[in-house]
Amino acid sequence: MKATASSAAPSAAPNGSDGTGEKRTINAELWHACAGPLVSLPPVGSLVVYFPQGHSEQVAASMQKDIDVHVPNYPNLPSKLICLLHNVTLHADSETDEVYAQMTLQPVSTYDKEALQLSELALRQTRPPMEFFCKTLTASDTSTHGGFSVPRRAAEKIFPPLDYSMQPPAQELQARDLHDNTWTFRHIYRGQPKRHLLTTGWSLFVSGKRLIAGDSVLFIRDEKQQLLLGIRRANRQPTNISSSVLSSDSMHIGVLAAAAHAAANHSPFTVFYNPRASPSEFVVPFAKYQKAVYGNQISLGMRFRMLFETEESGTRRYMGTITGVSDLDPVRWKNSQWRNLQVGWDESAAGERRNRVSIWEIEPVAAPFFICPPPFFRTKRPRLPGMPGTCVLRFQRPNTYASYEVIIVTINSKPVIYSVDMKLVSFHLLIKLHTYLCSSSYYCGKACGLI
Amino acid sequence: MKATASSAAPSAAPNGSDGTGEKRTINAELWHACAGPLVSLPPVGSLVVYFPQGHSEQVAASMQKDIDVHVPNYPNLPSKLICLLHNVTLHADSETDEVYAQMTLQPVSTYDKEALQLSELALRQTRPPMEFFCKTLTASDTSTHGGFSVPRRAAEKIFPPLDYSMQPPAQELQARDLHDNTWTFRHIYRGQPKRHLLTTGWSLFVSGKRLIAGDSVLFIRDEKQQLLLGIRRANRQPTNISSSVLSSDSMHIGVLAAAAHAAANHSPFTVFYNPRASPSEFVVPFAKYQKAVYGNQISLGMRFRMLFETEESGTRRYMGTITGVSDLDPVRWKNSQWRNLQVGWDESAAGERRNRVSIWEIEPVAAPFFICPPPFFRTKRPRLPGMPGTCVLRFQRPNTYASYEVIIVTINSKPVIYSVDMKLVSFHLLIKLHTYLCSSSYYCGKACGLI
DNA sequence: GTGTAGGCTGCGAGCCGACAA
DNA sequence: TTGTCGGCTCGCAGCCTACAC
Numbered sequence: 001m002k003a004t005a006s007s008a009a010p011s012a013a014p015n016g017s018d019g020t021g022e023k024r025t026i027n028a029e030l031w032h033a034c035a036g037p038l039v040s041l042p043p044v045g046s047l048v049v050y051f052p053q054g055h056s057e058q059v060a061a062s063m064q065k066d067i068d069v070h071v072p073n074y075p076n077l078p079s080k081l082i083c084l085l086h087n088v089t090l091h092a093d094s095e096t097d098e099v100y101a102q103m104t105l106q107p108v109s110t111y112d113k114e115a116l117q118l119s120e121l122a123l124r125q126t127r128p129p130m131e132f133f134c135k136t137l138t139a140s141d142t143s144t145h146g147g148f149s150v151p152r153r154a155a156e157k158i159f160p161p162l163d164y165s166m167q168p169p170a171q172e173l174q175a176r177d178l179h180d181n182t183w184t185f186r187h188i189y190r191g192q193p194k195r196h197l198l199t200t201g202w203s204l205f206v207s208g209k210r211l212i213a214g215d216s217v218l219f220i221r222d223e224k225q226q227l228l229l230g231i232r233r234a235n236r237q238p239t240n241i242s243s244s245v246l247s248s249d250s251m252h253i254g255v256l257a258a259a260a261h262a263a264a265n266h267s268p269f270t271v272f273y274n275p276r277a278s279p280s281e282f283v284v285p286f287a288k289y290q291k292a293v294y295g296n297q298i299s300l301g302m303r304f305r306m307l308f309e310t311e312e313s314g315t316r317r318y319m320g321t322i323t324g325v326s327d328l329d330p331v332r333w334k335n336s337q338w339r340n341l342q343v344g345w346d347e348s349a350a351g352e353r354r355n356r357v358s359i360w361e362i363e364p365v366a367a368p369f370f371i372c373p374p375p376f377f378r379t380k381r382p383r384l385p386g387m388p389g390t391c392v393l394r395f396q397r398p399n400t401y402a403s404y405e406v407i408i409v410t411i412n413s414k415p416v417i418y419s420v421d422m423k424l425v426s427f428h429l430l431i432k433l434h435t436y437l438c439s440s441s442y443y444c445g446k447a448c449g450l451i
Numbered sequence: 452m453k454a455t456a457s458s459a460a461p462s463a464a465p466n467g468s469d470g471t472g473e474k475r476t477i478n479a480e481l482w483h484a485c486a487g488p489l490v491s492l493p494p495v496g497s498l499v500v501y502f503p504q505g506h507s508e509q510v511a512a513s514m515q516k517d518i519d520v521h522v523p524n525y526p527n528l529p530s531k532l533i534c535l536l537h538n539v540t541l542h543a544d545s546e547t548d549e550v551y552a553q554m555t556l557q558p559v560s561t562y563d564k565e566a567l568q569l570s571e572l573a574l575r576q577t578r579p580p581m582e583f584f585c586k587t588l589t590a591s592d593t594s595t596h597g598g599f600s601v602p603r604r605a606a607e608k609i610f611p612p613l614d615y616s617m618q619p620p621a622q623e624l625q626a627r628d629l630h631d632n633t634w635t636f637r638h639i640y641r642g643q644p645k646r647h648l649l650t651t652g653w654s655l656f657v658s659g660k661r662l663i664a665g666d667s668v669l670f671i672r673d674e675k676q677q678l679l680l681g682i683r684r685a686n687r688q689p690t691n692i693s694s695s696v697l698s699s700d701s702m703h704i705g706v707l708a709a710a711a712h713a714a715a716n717h718s719p720f721t722v723f724y725n726p727r728a729s730p731s732e733f734v735v736p737f738a739k740y741q742k743a744v745y746g747n748q749i750s751l752g753m754r755f756r757m758l759f760e761t762e763e764s765g766t767r768r769y770m771g772t773i774t775g776v777s778d779l780d781p782v783r784w785k786n787s788q789w790r791n792l793q794v795g796w797d798e799s800a801a802g803e804r805r806n807r808v809s810i811w812e813i814e815p816v817a818a819p820f821f822i823c824p825p826p827f828f829r830t831k832r833p834r835l836p837g838m839p840g841t842c843v844l845r846f847q848r849p850n851t852y853a854s855y856e857v858i859i860v861t862i863n864s865k866p867v868i869y870s871v872d873m874k875l876v877s878f879h880l881l882i883k884l885h886t887y888l889c890s891s892s893y894y895c896g897k898a899c900g901l902i
Numbered sequence: 903g904t905g906t907a908g909g910c911t912g913c914g915a916g917c918c919g920a921c922a923a
Numbered sequence: 924t925t926g927t928c929g930g931c932t933c934g935c936a937g938c939c940t941a942c943a944c
Contacts, residue, residue, distance in 0.1 A: 139906080140904090145907085153903095190940090192941070244544045244723055244725060245513045245728075250705040250720075251702070253708045253712065255701055591927055592926090598917080642920090643919055644924075650917065905944085910937105911935105913936085913937100915932105920930100921928085
């Protein structure tokens with residue numbers, strides 16, 4: 001979709017005519033901003049591990065459809081392929097602006113030191129924190145009634161400074177999107193109380209990108225002080241509801257057959273990685289994989305942290321416990337390491353976190369207090385009324401008024417205590433707490449204690 | 452895309468929430484009207500021939516990309532599979548209204564009489580001609596400046612009759628689209644000279660369906676006298692420029708691997724047939740295939756007719772000559788019958804007709820006059836100036852003023868004469884004409900002769 | 903600090919016949 | 924018969940502040 005003729009219409013050369021991609025290379029910074037803080041792509045030339053199972057999962061997520069029984073097994077296709085990453089190109093769907101990466105992989109049986117070192121580089125590389133802000137659009141932002149209310153900090157950090165001697169202070173902003181189209185906005189500082197607004201041009205952007213309340217828009221400033229802007233749609237329906245080109249069965253078969261053929265011939269093949277379509281990356285730096293698999297002793301009850309993306313495009317670590325190790329798909333993918341760890345999360349309120357992860361996604365933490373002997377959870381433990389499996393207690397120190405949250409999990413009818421933040425709760429405090437709880441009868445419900 | 456709240460917004464239950472398809476069955480009449488007059492789907496339970504090569508072609512057309520060298524051969528996959536057609540469901544893309552059909556096929560090695568007879572039925576079945584009209588939208592039709600100018604005949608044939616005693620005569624029309632959304636239009640008969648117009652509601656339809664000049668809209672009246680309307684987009688860029696889910700290689704491999712797996716196991720598989728994406732149907736009634744292959748003796752120089760769709764959704768037969776028989780893809784598909792006939796067309800002006808067809812697409816006509824000995828055309832014959840390869844002559848009979856067109860093709864430096872319409876030009880007339888032309892020197896340019 | 907609503911205004915969507923092909 | 928244009932008008936897109944949380 002091209003914006004229709006108007007002041008905000010793309011001034012750059014339109015470039016949607018050719019087939020697969022864009023002639024210009026996509027701005028990598030903007031691409032990563034849209035992809036989110038957790039996404040990092042392995043360097044070209046490095047060694048990676050490709051998981052066809054994860055790839056299949058992404059297809060299923062995009063098609064909103066599980067793998068069908070008709071999809072055959074590929075007994076000769078291993079659950080993971082060590083590959084050389086020949087090429088990575090960044091793309092954005094011309095209709096939806098959805099970001100994705102195209103990777104060319106080649107299965108290898110031997111590899112040189114350089115490729116291995118490059119994949120280690122991927123672990124150390126941390127992108128410099130860029131100047132950007134991300135805001136989830138409100139009903140007012142997307143209505144035709146008005147413009148876009150810019151959070152104060154965001155405007156001051158990202159936008160060029162206004163001349164506050166003007167009445168009212170205002171300027172014209174130009175920002176380029178992923179397709180290198182330029183959008184023009186009037187940036188004005190007005191109202192009572194004063195606030196930053198984008199007015200003229202904003203509604204064209206909203207309708208052009210078909211944004212609705214709940215979607216996010218993000219602005220970044222590149223090294224040349226130029227504004228770039230991207231969008232991130234809320235998790236509404238998948239963009240490709242049904243492809244009308246290929247049945248989902250054929251798609252799944254295509255993924256598997258392409259990988260199997262490449263593996264058998266050591267020939268290159270191409271995959272699309274769509275970071276926002278599926279929860280897990282299925283092309284993992286080899287060093288990251290190796291370090292996780294050989295560095296971590298997985299045991300039931302092991303505590304770990306894992307990075308998640310926050311509302312506002314930041315990151316946050318959540319804590320969890322390994323509750324089981326088993327095949328995600330025992331029929332098709334026996335002994336696969338793809339999401340073979342069953343986990344429970346400390347904060348159940350946050351809700352929709354996955355109950356299965358792969359070992360390279362987590363950071364084990366040495367449990368400072370209590371490690372349960374296996375078997376840890378019975379898989380289907382009936383919830384006894386009045387005795388929740390998990391509850392959160394808030395304790396307060398009398399002198400400092402600092403408060404600490406601990407998690408009480410009922411295991412084998414015994415309470416086990418986990419701290420939410422290891423840094424704040426001292427070992428002695430936990431011991432005391434443990435003693436206190438063990439001496440008391442079973443505890444349930446919300447409560448505050450004093451230690 | 453749902454129309455936003457307004458008088459023309461869908462009054463029917465919205466039904467785009469589930470994944471693959473529509474809960475309601477699509478109106479078959481409307482689907483066929485949108486698919487075009489040439490498309491007919493084989494009956495469920497009948498025997499069909501599936502051509503993976505043609506399927507692959509459709510994928511390539513949808514992806515705007517040719518088959519890559521990376522796509523492996525499937526030496527065990529024959530170029531055609533005899534299949535039982537288990538299921539056919541009609542669909543329309545919720546974004547674009549593009550029509551497509553989902554078919555479940557099962558390769559068979561033996562088949563019963565019933566399935567064979569059913570596939571013969573497909574040949575005899577002629578859909579009853581439905582009441583419909585199709586108009587290609589003009590710039591005025593799609594501009595925001597006004598409404599839709601309804602061709603007089605169309606309005607009188609399809610729309611409910613107006614009360615011409617009103618000043619001006621006007622009524623409200625309601626029409627349902629493929630997704631069962633209802634669109635409301637004001638139909639008025641006014642202007643000087645008087646004409647039929649759709650005004651209020653029309654622009655919402657245009658913007659809702661994102662129609663542009665060159666696209667077509669069609670109205671049909673069903674058996675309950677209710678209006679249905681569909682759209683047909685002009686041949687602009689393919690809707691799925693690049694899928695962002697699967698690489699085109701994987702798609703091709705998926706098609707082939709799915710067919711190969713099904714063929715090996717005699718298990719069912721699913722294909723999407725998108726009649727407007729690719730020029731040829733790749734699922735053919737078995738009887739049609741058999742009749743063509745065993746009924747027609749193909750020889751170079753053979754004359755044939757073939758049905759094409761006209762601008763206004765009618766059909767027209769064009770005449771052509773078989774100029775060669777060879778594999779379309781000698782590497783991947785040796786000895787395949789898929790579009791293995793090279794052809795030339797009598798009317799080169801119409802231009803974009805394919806130069807390769809399959810035998811079941813054509814109707815051989817007994818050449819009443821002249822059959823050229825092979826080799827017929829030299830493949831790259833230079834056009835001699837002043838001596839066109841093809842020219843059209845119009846002859847007129849003195850007594851009736853009836854005129855006949857004949858085609859003169861220069862072959863091996865000799866003129867060969869074809870009649871455009873076999874019914875009108877008698878054999879004797881052609882003989883006379885032939886003699887006339889042979890006795891004269893070479894003929895070129897436009898001319899009228901008298902016989 | 904920021905989301906939403908009410909008020910006001912000007913532009914363009916949309917209805918009309920004129921006119922020409 | 925029907926495509927396009929100029930003219931006219933009214934609805935709503937879009938800019939503003941007030942106010943609430």
